[in-house]
Amino acid sequence: MKLIIAYIQPEKLNAVKQALYERDVTKMSVTNALGCGQQGGFHESYRGVDIEVNLLKKVRIEIAVNDDYAKPTIDAIIAGAKTGKIGDGKIFVVDLADCIRIRTGEIGSAAIG
Amino acid sequence: MKLIIAYIQPEKLNAVKQALYERDVTKMSVTNALGCGQQGGFHESYRGVDIEVNLLKKVRIEIAVNDDYAKPTIDAIIAGAKTGKIGDGKIFVVDLADCIRIRTGEIGSAAIG
Amino acid sequence: MKLIIAYIQPEKLNAVKQALYERDVTKMSVTNALGCGQQGGFHESYRGVDIEVNLLKKVRIEIAVNDDYAKPTIDAIIAGAKTGKIGDGKIFVVDLADCIRIRTGEIGSAAIG
Amino acid sequence: MNKKRITGVALTLALLCAAPAMADEAMTVEDLQANLNVVWTSVAAFLVMFMQAGFAMVEAGLTRSKNTVNILMKNIMDFSIGSIGFFFIGFGLMFGQKAMGGWFGTTDFLLSGVAIGSEGWETQWDWTFLIFQTVFAATAATIVSGAMAERTKFVSYLIFSAVISVFIYPVFGAWAWGSLLHEDAGGWLEGMGFMDFAGSTVVHSVGAWIGLAGAIVLGARKGKYGPDGSPKAIPGHSMALAALGVFILWLGWFGFNPGSTTFGDGMIGYIAVTTNLSAAGGAVAAMFTSWAIFKKADMSMTFNGALAGLVSITAPCDVVSPIGALIIGLIGGALVVFSVTFIDRVLKVDDPVGAVSVHGVCGAWGTLAVGLFALEEGLFYGGGISQIGIQLVGVLVAFVWAFGAGLILFSILKATVGLRVSEDEELKGLDIGEHGMEAYTGFQIFVTQ
Amino acid sequence: MNKKRITGVALTLALLCAAPAMADEAMTVEDLQANLNVVWTSVAAFLVMFMQAGFAMVEAGLTRSKNTVNILMKNIMDFSIGSIGFFFIGFGLMFGQKAMGGWFGTTDFLLSGVAIGSEGWETQWDWTFLIFQTVFAATAATIVSGAMAERTKFVSYLIFSAVISVFIYPVFGAWAWGSLLHEDAGGWLEGMGFMDFAGSTVVHSVGAWIGLAGAIVLGARKGKYGPDGSPKAIPGHSMALAALGVFILWLGWFGFNPGSTTFGDGMIGYIAVTTNLSAAGGAVAAMFTSWAIFKKADMSMTFNGALAGLVSITAPCDVVSPIGALIIGLIGGALVVFSVTFIDRVLKVDDPVGAVSVHGVCGAWGTLAVGLFALEEGLFYGGGISQIGIQLVGVLVAFVWAFGAGLILFSILKATVGLRVSEDEELKGLDIGEHGMEAYTGFQIFVTQ
Amino acid sequence: MNKKRITGVALTLALLCAAPAMADEAMTVEDLQANLNVVWTSVAAFLVMFMQAGFAMVEAGLTRSKNTVNILMKNIMDFSIGSIGFFFIGFGLMFGQKAMGGWFGTTDFLLSGVAIGSEGWETQWDWTFLIFQTVFAATAATIVSGAMAERTKFVSYLIFSAVISVFIYPVFGAWAWGSLLHEDAGGWLEGMGFMDFAGSTVVHSVGAWIGLAGAIVLGARKGKYGPDGSPKAIPGHSMALAALGVFILWLGWFGFNPGSTTFGDGMIGYIAVTTNLSAAGGAVAAMFTSWAIFKKADMSMTFNGALAGLVSITAPCDVVSPIGALIIGLIGGALVVFSVTFIDRVLKVDDPVGAVSVHGVCGAWGTLAVGLFALEEGLFYGGGISQIGIQLVGVLVAFVWAFGAGLILFSILKATVGLRVSEDEELKGLDIGEHGMEAYTGFQIFVTQ
Ligand SMILES: Nc1ncnc2c1ncn2[C@@H]1O[C@H](COP(=O)(O)OP(=O)(O)O)[C@@H](O)[C@H]1O
Ligand SMILES: Nc1ncnc2c1ncn2[C@@H]1O[C@H](COP(=O)(O)OP(=O)(O)O)[C@@H](O)[C@H]1O
Numbered sequence A, B, C: 001m002k003l004i005i006a007y008i009q010p011e012k013l014n015a016v017k018q019a020l021y022e023r024d025v026t027k028m029s030v031t032n033a034l035g036c037g038q039q040g041g042f043h044e045s046y047r048g049v050d051i052e053v054n055l056l057k058k059v060r061i062e063i064a065v066n067d068d069y070a071k072p073t074i075d076a077i078i079a080g081a082k083t084g085k086i087g088d089g090k091i092f093v094v095d096l097a098d099c100i101r102i103r104t105g106e107i108g109s110a111a112i113g
Numbered sequence D, E, F: 001m002n003k004k005r006i007t008g009v010a011l012t013l014a015l016l017c018a019a020p021a022m023a024d025e026a027m028t029v030e031d032l033q034a035n036l037n038v039v040w041t042s043v044a045a046f047l048v049m050f051m052q053a054g055f056a057m058v059e060a061g062l063t064r065s066k067n068t069v070n071i072l073m074k075n076i077m078d079f080s081i082g083s084i085g086f087f088f089i090g091f092g093l094m095f096g097q098k099a100m101g102g103w104f105g106t107t108d109f110l111l112s113g114v115a116i117g118s119e120g121w122e123t124q125w126d127w128t129f130l131i132f133q134t135v136f137a138a139t140a141a142t143i144v145s146g147a148m149a150e151r152t153k154f155v156s157y158l159i160f161s162a163v164i165s166v167f168i169y170p171v172f173g174a175w176a177w178g179s180l181l182h183e184d185a186g187g188w189l190e191g192m193g194f195m196d197f198a199g200s201t202v203v204h205s206v207g208a209w210i211g212l213a214g215a216i217v218l219g220a221r222k223g224k225y226g227p228d229g230s231p232k233a234i235p236g237h238s239m240a241l242a243a244l245g246v247f248i249l250w251l252g253w254f255g256f257n258p259g260s261t262t263f264g265d266g267m268i269g270y271i272a273v274t275t276n277l278s279a280a281g282g283a284v285a286a287m288f289t290s291w292a293i294f295k296k297a298d299m300s301m302t303f304n305g306a307l308a309g310l311v312s313i314t315a316p317c318d319v320v321s322p323i324g325a326l327i328i329g330l331i332g333g334a335l336v337v338f339s340v341t342f343i344d345r346v347l348k349v350d351d352p353v354g355a356v357s358v359h360g361v362c363g364a365w366g367t368l369a370v371g372l373f374a375l376e377e378g379l380f381y382g383g384g385i386s387q388i389g390i391q392l393v394g395v396l397v398a399f400v401w402a403f404g405a406g407l408i409l410f411s412i413l414k415a416t417v418g419l420r421v422s423e424d425e426e427l428k429g430l431d432i433g434e435h436g437m438e439a440y441t442g443f444q445i446f447v448t449q
């Protein structure tokens, strides 16, 4: 099993969800995050004093999948989030040692979906 | 060492904390998250236009534990969070390669607790 | 590749960022979190009723790095976040199975930086 | 024909020619005083109307963000339904000629006796009086929403809010203030000599006792009391809104109290002084009391304290000295802290915004204070104890009537349409449950209770 | 010399000696009525000015948090630029002696005919009239910002807001209200007998039709319509601010309508009653209508409904009965729900706050309602259909003028400075794009559209 | 006896019988003017009181969410303590008969000379005057909280706030406005011919210079200046609250300036016009100035600009032409941008909300502007330079007195109870440190400084 963590542009969330649904990935968890990467920050100012903003709003998606779903999931995220512009985001994949469904106590692959 | 990630219903946080305390797990980190799973979303509407809300409020708990604590921790989370209704949540377990306490520089198992 | 997760005091974020920059780590993702650890909570009260607050505001940093960067990254976080007082935080290291840059589709080490 | 144009022209003429431009017969000084009274009373009515915004902000601020839409809806609806209902029914019940020895009025519904558009219509007092009394009625109704916040079914709320405005409030009003429109339409309480200048009891206590009945019948919010009965804090979601609300209410009270003269003369300034000193005293006393007890200068208590001072001075504002007013406010402010704590911990009644303490307890205190501090009738000024006895009767009657009527009303609703939302709805929030929307879209809000 | 001191002294004298202290020649009752009119009209003007805060809160609350700074800036700037521009140009165009048979005024710019500091200056009416009219003009201008929110370029906004205050509004105003300052400076519409007491059409519809033109020329916000043209909800970020805004507007309307008498007598109270009943009716009707259609008591519709009632009664408030007012409000409240839905789904014009429905559609309805409900002229009271015909002419003329002028203005701006921000700026929010800052620093806000 | 009933009856009688119902002896036109003055001055006082809400919202909005409860507490407490203290001590010091050649008053404490309840009491002017002056005193006190926000110890704040209201403000007030109650109780500054109609210097500058002293003695907030002394931005947490506050203040100023006539005549409208034009000018000038310098139309500067215009016109509002008022406002608006930047970058004094610039610098500017723009005395109108010299004396005296007294006061507090919270408390926020609670429970707020 894999835990897939993706940082994407906030406005791409709906498209990514759509792409995942099409590949039968319907479970995920989403948090808001601030990202710092290659994408240039921008300037704000407040009462005449500049502020360098380089933590940009991102959405963090976490999806646990069985190994055979890893590739389609990654593809779906790319399909939904890619614009080709800097700031599109990253996907991180981590091995998942275990997974438990709280409701039923099921463990492992059975619990993921 | 394991990193245990759990998504639970927000109103169960206190019960989960209680259950963890009883098992001597007193360290954790909590974030708010939006979850999409088996639990049905619901409808909102705004000015007469429907909104399909399928990202539901969840709480994400992250707990790093030594291997022998993994099982009690998982049990505690289940004990606190389980209602038997869809939406109760999931627990993900990831292998933790290392752990460092910033204050002292301790590493590994010593740093976890 | 490693995924480094650090919980630090919110007011140390700028110092940590500074320390990371000095070691050429310029990419990271940040979320806000609530932490429960050795650091004592404090009392609030509302309309005469006490509230025990033991979830304290923390910042969660997530940084994916190539293996040779792991040590400098950890050192940088410690350098920026350490005050020697309880509550300074923890660093967790997880093996990263894979990393993909959404924009280009690059994978592995090439995608990280 | 466009009245606006006419008056504009008339004015221009008046200013240019200095000739009596307005009237067939010359306007007298008394006519002008009547006009001045209209202007003043109308402005006062508008200030009191604005208290609706104050209540809405206080109640929204002191409850959780998941119930914000609901409490705002309740606030606008009680004012709207109340305005209509009071016009049709409440006003006549309260100010019409009394039936059965002063128990309720039976005339003047819809101000139907007042011909519209006829000769002299433009100098009518009655409409101004109606709008002023309407906003008072709405104040009584809106107090209830605070005490019953975060768990009351919306449809039930609409029903009982209407009943309050058209029946419970005006009937008690008839007893105490029935003669304000027709001198000979006085109610039995005022006949006894009951004094409640601007409504510590008539408006505030009545509203609060109904709210108390509601809070009891409803039961506490989920999570308010632990399994051992210990009270838990359920903090409100915006102290900024709560504070804004209190400032708005403080402003509105300058319509409420000085406006109750319905007369443009120096008493306005005098009552403004007593009102302000009492409010200030309430805030100061509540702060220091909370500081002494809880070891922290508690904000929501302090702001409640200002309101406590205002409620307390509402009855006696015109008959006490400024020093008396200050003392009344100080006591009111201290009282509210003890009362909130007592109701929360001992009575275990869940009143999210402290409405029962602020409006009920301090309303009773203010009404009794007339018997103590009134410069003529007050015990402390040699007036004997007879007035305080009368005041006590009024206070008790208000309690019995409002609390009793409330109990009956809420019990009926509970047995029929249902008074409380489902557990699940309460958990998710009434905003989603009742109105299908959220108050703060986009904001990350983290509520674990 | 310090006027303050003098009046203080004069007063003290007046009170102590009871001698005529104010005047070389004795003050008359008419002088006093004129003074009372000043006080009343000034207070009314201040209430109307406060509506700016109401509009700002409503518009900010009903849009997303990433555009909050921008909408607030627009609100303060339209009032500021409008106040200056109306003083220099708009006022004279509207109230000066008319050129060409009542099409626009050509005198009284800067109130230049009124000598300052001369004999009798202190009893001048004109300045009070000016401030009252200024806040009306600013109301018309500010309506536009709501309809065009979340996508309009700031610099363009400044330009067209000025044009509205100095040209589009005052020219129409000249036609309908031209005689308010000089009796013989009447415009052609009022010459026909067009009745719009406080500006359902003159202020509200005019503002809204300009906004409609703007919303059309701009196009919808990104994400408002799906690829198939289906409307998407873009919820506003704070229902608390929106509700506060509506309460403030409701208060302000007591300046708007009763204030339009510019005369201190019993009509103030009467118009306050009709205004309040209509607002209440609007809220109630909108709530039940939305409940029936959408199965939920929709909050933003309910609050829009109160405004709908207020806009609807603005024209007829002085000539209808209270029952008439209530009916007008009820219809206005229902209308606004259908209108919002119609504009959103059928016309597919993106009006984030519902300004076109509230101010335009209900403004037209209220103006027509004069022809139906007016106690003298109204169809339902035996006044025949002539008045409603005249009202219809006024409504149509307002539409043609305001919508037409708006279309031309916005098209020119689109072709020159540009009317709409870039896609990227719209996505990031206008606060960062136009003003380089955020409204809620520190708050975690999660917007995915 | 119930006054309410009586007046109701009296009114009814007056209206029904058209007989002189009020009086043993007939009421005169002068009596009525006195009544009108009471109504107007009371309404104005209420508007000024509402400025407390404005200050609270501006100060809360422009500071961080972790200090919101604290700033709101400070705002309600300075008004409460100030109201009480001014009544007991400040009022007499300011308006009583002067000792030692006009330095301070020694009579009229608690308005003790005015018999309550006696013959003619109801037509008393003094109480209205008291409430009006009370809200002015509270305005001066509240300005200080903004300049010293986010780091001042609460208990210290309570102490110095009281000292300001009972001593620093009223003593200066005695010098400039001492004769407002008793003609012969004038202070030495007004004796020289110093003109400050509504308090650019007396209220605003005095408050601001005390605040400046406080900000200096306190030192900057942690993180405000980098190790190299470069200023950092510490953005406020809610631009919506800040904007609301400014709109409320703008409204309140229509009580502040026109109300300072304390007289119901056409000057109200005139002063409303000058006040509004100056405010509008201030907003416009500040926006364009910030745009030119910072390349963005800065919101907080623009809203500060409106306040700058209002403060600037406060002294000269009754003696300048509308065009003069507009120019004064435009200059004030530009000035505030430079002043904020100068104080922030060059003086390196940390004034979170810009209070020193808005109230101090623009207060001085407005006071001097009297000497330039006054239609009689002003340099630009041929009045010579003598008046501007006198104005300069007043401005300097205000600075020396307020800044000096402030320095002494804050130094004493620093050495005794302590003026500043601990570093740790400042980091966590004063809300938790001083009041044990948070302002926005549930909201995810992410503050890294
Ligand atoms: N090494 C990393 N560790 C953690 N988060 C990262 C890392 N690299 C990128 N991110 C996240 O991905 C987002 C996009 O990365 P960025 O470099 O700006 O774009 P791109 O992938 O298109 O080059 C960042 O804002 C950050 O949130
Ligand atoms: N495969 C997954 N990946 C990430 N998060 C998941 C996954 N499955 C479930 N979750 C999280 O757990 C929550 C509960 O899951 P759900 O399927 O609704 O309930 P249950 O576990 O009772 O069937 C979801 O809202 C989501 O946050």
Ligand SMILES: Nc1ncnc2c1ncn2[C@@H]1O[C@H](COP(=O)(O)OP(=O)(O)O)[C@@H](O)[C@H]1O
Residues within 6 Å of the ligand: B027, B028, B029, B030, B062, B063, B064, B065, B101, B102, B103, B112, B113, C007, C034, C035, C036, C037, C038, C039, C056, C058, C085, C086, C087, C088, C089, C090
């Ligand atoms: N075992 C753990 N699992 C998850 N988070 C932890 C764990 N231990 C510590 N943390 C996080 O680190 C923060 C600091 O830990 P704490 O024990 O208070 O300080 P210190 O590391 O200085 O002893 C906590 O608030 C929590 O967010």
